[in-house]
Amino acid sequence: MLPAAVVDTARNGVRVAIDERRELLRHEIADLKEQYGLRGTWRGTPYLQAVKQRVASELTIRANLAWQEVGSRAGDAAECAAR
Amino acid sequence: MPLADLRSTLIGEIERPVRTDAESADLAEYYFEAKRLASALGEPADTLARMQQQAVEQVAAEVDFAILEATKAQPAGAQTAMFSFYAPIGVVQTGAGATASVQQTLGATDRDTILHALQAVEQAIAPATALAPTDRTQITDVVVELRDELTRPQPNLLRLRSGLVGIATPIQTLGAGAYQLVKGALALLGVHLP
Numbered sequence: 384m385l386p387a388a389v390v391d392t393a394r395n396g397v398r399v400a401i402d403e404r405r406e407l408l409r410h411e412i413a414d415l416k417e418q419y420g421l422r423g424t425w426r427g428t429p430y431l432q433a434v435k436q437r438v439a440s441e442l443t444i445r446a447n448l449a450w451q452e453v454g455s456r457a458g459d460a461a462e463c464a465a466r
Numbered sequence: 467m468p469l470a471d472l473r474s475t476l477i478g479e480i481e482r483p484v485r486t487d488a489e490s491a492d493l494a495e496y497y498f499e500a501k502r503l504a505s506a507l508g509e510p511a512d513t514l515a516r517m518q519q520q521a522v523e524q525v526a527a528e529v530d531f532a533i534l535e536a537t538k539a540q541p542a543g544a545q546t547a548m549f550s551f552y553a554p555i556g557v558v559q560t561g562a563g564a565t566a567s568v569q570q571t572l573g574a575t576d577r578d579t580i581l582h583a584l585q586a587v588e589q590a591i592a593p594a595t596a597l598a599p600t601d602r603t604q605i606t607d608v609v610v611e612l613r614d615e616l617t618r619p620q621p622n623l624l625r626l627r628s629g630l631v632g633i634a635t636p637i638q639t640l641g642a643g644a645y646q647l648v649k650g651a652l653a654l655l656g657v658h659l660p
Contacts, residue, residue, distance in 0.1 A: 449479060
């Protein structure tokens, strides 16, 4: 296991990053609704497909952010331990 | 730390924030709302779970690769390895004589995410009075170049990374969401900005 302090720090960093992403996505979904609403297809498959694409991309971004955060914190801890 | 434990810990920490019944519940909310509105009865029930699994698997491949790189520098049969992660440039190095590695593939969704970020940058810089005309021109040039790069069958990821990092700095102070989108796009390319 990684040291608890490292995991806690990483989780806090991930939480902050996800909070930012959540807020950003809220605006993006609102934009999508407006965009598809204007076309009259908000209640249809094209909107669902657009949301699915955005959700899939967002999941990948969040997983990558978590990897970068956890990886960098674990790396910092390993460097400190090696000194 | 035993390698199997390290992998399991790292994957666990990556899975946690993408759980759509916890930290990423907002994603489930948007998906199910769109599904309900579309009355998409034929939509498989496990669609969201599969997208979640796919995201984790993609990153897990990078974790595995990092562990593989680390163990290459270790004596045969070693069950532990020393890791150093240099997040700002998205590279994992494992000690003397080690090689550096970065993500080498770009999927269709990744391309769309980057294109979306570039579009947001264009929209953000157009009305930005705080931006010098020279900066605006240069950013526009880079946006055009990156868009062209994305049309190639195999985009040059090094060019994409450096271009996006170059754009990120001047737009950071514009106060728009464009920086966050560029930051997200860079995360896909293994670059983590603050």
